Amino acid sequence: MVNTNTASKKSNKAPNIKAALSIATSALLGTSVLTAGVSQAEEADEWQFDSAFLLYSETDRVSATEAIIAGTKVFDNDEILSLKLTVDALTGASANGAVVQPNAQTFTRPSGSGQYVTPAGETPLDDTFRDTSVQLNGQWTQPLSDNITGSVGGHFSKEYDYLSLGVNGNLAYDFNKKNSTFSMGLSYFQDTFTPEGGIPKPHSSMLVGDSSSPEWDGEFAKTRTGKSDDKSTADILLGFTQVINRRMITAFNYSYSMVDGYLTDPFKVVSVLNRNGLAQDYIYESRPDSRVKQSTFMQAKYHFDDSLLNTVADVSYRYMWDDWGINSHTIDTRFTMPVGAASYIEPHIRYYQQGAADFYQPYIIEEQAPLGFVSADYRIGEMTAVTVGAKYGVSLNDGDELSFRLEYYRQTPTNAGFTELSALKGQDIYPVVEAIIAQVSYSF
Amino acid sequence: MKANKAVFKARSKPSRSKFNVAKTKLALLSIITLSLSACSSLGVEPWERDLLAKKEMALTSSSIDAALDDHIYFSKEASSGGKSFGGGGCGCN
Numbered sequence: 001m002v003n004t005n006t007a008s009k010k011s012n013k014a015p016n017i018k019a020a021l022s023i024a025t026s027a028l029l030g031t032s033v034l035t036a037g038v039s040q041a042e043e044a045d046e047w048q049f050d051s052a053f054l055l056y057s058e059t060d061r062v063s064a065t066e067a068i069i070a071g072t073k074v075f076d077n078d079e080i081l082s083l084k085l086t087v088d089a090l091t092g093a094s095a096n097g098a099v100v101q102p103n104a105q106t107f108t109r110p111s112g113s114g115q116y117v118t119p120a121g122e123t124p125l126d127d128t129f130r131d132t133s134v135q136l137n138g139q140w141t142q143p144l145s146d147n148i149t150g151s152v153g154g155h156f157s158k159e160y161d162y163l164s165l166g167v168n169g170n171l172a173y174d175f176n177k178k179n180s181t182f183s184m185g186l187s188y189f190q191d192t193f194t195p196e197g198g199i200p201k202p203h204s205s206m207l208v209g210d211s212s213s214p215e216w217d218g219e220f221a222k223t224r225t226g227k228s229d230d231k232s233t234a235d236i237l238l239g240f241t242q243v244i245n246r247r248m249i250t251a252f253n254y255s256y257s258m259v260d261g262y263l264t265d266p267f268k269v270v271s272v273l274n275r276n277g278l279a280q281d282y283i284y285e286s287r288p289d290s291r292v293k294q295s296t297f298m299q300a301k302y303h304f305d306d307s308l309l310n311t312v313a314d315v316s317y318r319y320m321w322d323d324w325g326i327n328s329h330t331i332d333t334r335f336t337m338p339v340g341a342a343s344y345i346e347p348h349i350r351y352y353q354q355g356a357a358d359f360y361q362p363y364i365i366e367e368q369a370p371l372g373f374v375s376a377d378y379r380i381g382e383m384t385a386v387t388v389g390a391k392y393g394v395s396l397n398d399g400d401e402l403s404f405r406l407e408y409y410r411q412t413p414t415n416a417g418f419t420e421l422s423a424l425k426g427q428d429i430y431p432v433v434e435a436i437i438a439q440v441s442y443s444f
Numbered sequence: 445m446k447a448n449k450a451v452f453k454a455r456s457k458p459s460r461s462k463f464n465v466a467k468t469k470l471a472l473l474s475i476i477t478l479s480l481s482a483c484s485s486l487g488v489e490p491w492e493r494d495l496l497a498k499k500e501m502a503l504t505s506s507s508i509d510a511a512l513d514d515h516i517y518f519s520k521e522a523s524s525g526g527k528s529f530g531g532g533g534c535g536c537n
Contacts, residue, residue, distance in 0.1 A: 052508045056516055066515070068508055086511070168529060179487025187529045235529045241503070243487045246495055251503050257530050297526035299503060303495045312500045318526040328523040336500045344500075354522050380522045391509075405509065411520065437516065441508060 048072045052441040059434045062092040062129060079142040086135040086157075093125035097268035097376040099363045100124070100427045101279050108208050110267045111197040112220040115211065123431045126267060133159035147174045155189070164191040170237075179243040187235045194228035195266040201225050202286030203371050206269050223284070229262035247304070253297040263287045270376040271363040277421025280366055285375040287359070288324065295320040312336040325358035326380060343394040348407065350387040356380065356416040362429055365421070378430070382416040385409065389437065405439040504528075 050070045057063040066088035073081045096107060098118075105118045109128050118124040139153035148171065155166035168187035174180070193199075197220075204223040210216065239253045264287040272281040299316035314334040321327040332350045339345050357380040359373035389407025396402060413430040420429070488496070495501060504510050504527070517524065524530040 050506075050508050052512065054512050066512060068511065070508060084511075088515075176487055177490065185529065233530070235525065237525075237529060243496060245486070246488050246492045249496060249501065249503065253526060255525055255530065257525060293523075293525075293530065295523070295526040295530075299527070301501055301503065303498070303501055312498075314505070316527070318523070320523040320526060326522045328521070330523065330526070336505070352517075352521060352523075357522070379520060383521075385521065409516070409520075433520075439509070439512065441506075
């Protein structure tokens with residue numbers, strides 16, 4: 001809630017860090033920092049920075065920390081440059097796809113070197129999960145005529161085992177006194193995945209045994225198809241925004257997304273069970289090499305009056321469907337309520353429900369194994385998820401804003417109609433995943 | 445309301461399909477025209493934008509929160525995008 005009127009106030013008290021960042025950004029861009037001192041100071045003040053530090057932590061599983069710094073500068077002709085740097089680090093355990101068993105299970109690490117044991121009655125988690133990524137985004141937006149705004153952007157991100165490059169372009173057309181806007185956007189991403197241990201051969205059995213034996217490496221290599229694989233994503237987004245009245249604005253989007261290439265998760269296996277439900281084998285999952293996703297999205301924002309404390313309600317709904325047989329509903333609501341003159345509290349509730357992909361199976365039963373596409377990844381199975389939390393923000397004297405967000409996220413995977421085998425009776429086949437999202441943001 | 449009735453009628457007589465297709469098209473066209481003319485009566489004058497201009501009334505009031513949320517839900521659920529690009533750019537688990 002930075003008050004725009006406060007921007008001018010800031011010039012005298014601009015913190016050193018902002019000036020330093022502005023000069024650093026100008027240097028990166030090659031824009032002139034050698035101009036006269038006065039104009040440099042003015043230019044420096046036009047940068048607006050938003051920064052955030054986020055902690056995402058699941059109970060007994062993955063935990064991630066993410067830091068973002070984004071700078072925005074508005075030039076004379078309403079041209080806007082935005083740059084964003086994101087760094088994140090991930091550690092902890094991630095479900096490997098295998099189903100819980102009444103006895104302990106041994107798995108080979110994705111790299112092929114070493115094994116890990118999951119105790120009886122516990123969901124198998126691969127605890128070697130570790131990754132760091134750096135991401136850069138840039139976006140240039142400018143008016144092309146009185147009613148048309150254009151925007152182009154680029155994306156680069158690098159993880160230890162993943163490289164992604166992306167571009168996007170958008171056009172927006174305002175009409176009806178700028179109360180209505182049509183927009184169209186295109187984006188294209190090209191990703192390369194080089195997982196540790198290489199790309200596993202779909203349906204091949206996970207090699208389990210003595211990884212120090214001389215034959216191990218040769219045997220392990222037989223379960224691999226290569227070192228890396230690619231994926232491309234092309235998105236089309238059509239949008240319509242309508243101001244209803246002084247207190248209300250609405251938005252409607254349709255998006256079409258084509259993903260082609262390697263869409264399998266190389267770290268995920270599927271348990272092969274006997275008729276009693278006891279694991280006989282673990283095979284690497286296999287997903288189609290293309291996916292077409294579509295979605296409709298609608299949003300309404302309403303500014304209540306004094307009687308409801310000038311609260312701003314933000315309600316949105318998304319329906320997504322794809323050619324994997326997945327569909328999902330997402331309802332997201334936020335209420336921004338002013339507290340005193342300079343702070344606000346913002347409760348947030350999000351509800352999400354998805355159906356399973358056609359080829360999702362929590363496990364395969366021997367003999368019945370239909371070895372087409374198969375994945376036991378709960379993230380493409382049937383589930384509901386709820387996020388509940390709140391954000392508290394306070395405007396500081398110099399126009400900066402400090403905010404804190406704390407949320408609880410709970411995923412509840414459900415049985416999409418699969419028969420439960422005798423050995424799995426009483427076991428938690430669809431374990432709940434709980435996470436805490438904590439964030440501190442500072443805008444200056 | 446009239447336009448909706450026309451659609452209903454068109455569907456109820458499948459034997460005269462050609463005529464009905466034309467009728468449906470006409471109905472759709474009227475709906476679109478009606479919606480567009482309805483839109484032009486919606487909205488505000490430039491001097492009535494005091495509330496709409498507030499930061500909390502922006503469709504995306506915090507782009508940083510939106511980016512962080514997108515990253516989390518992209519990694520944990522089968523859906524992404526809708527409000528903005530779904531994108532790739534992540535091998536996240």
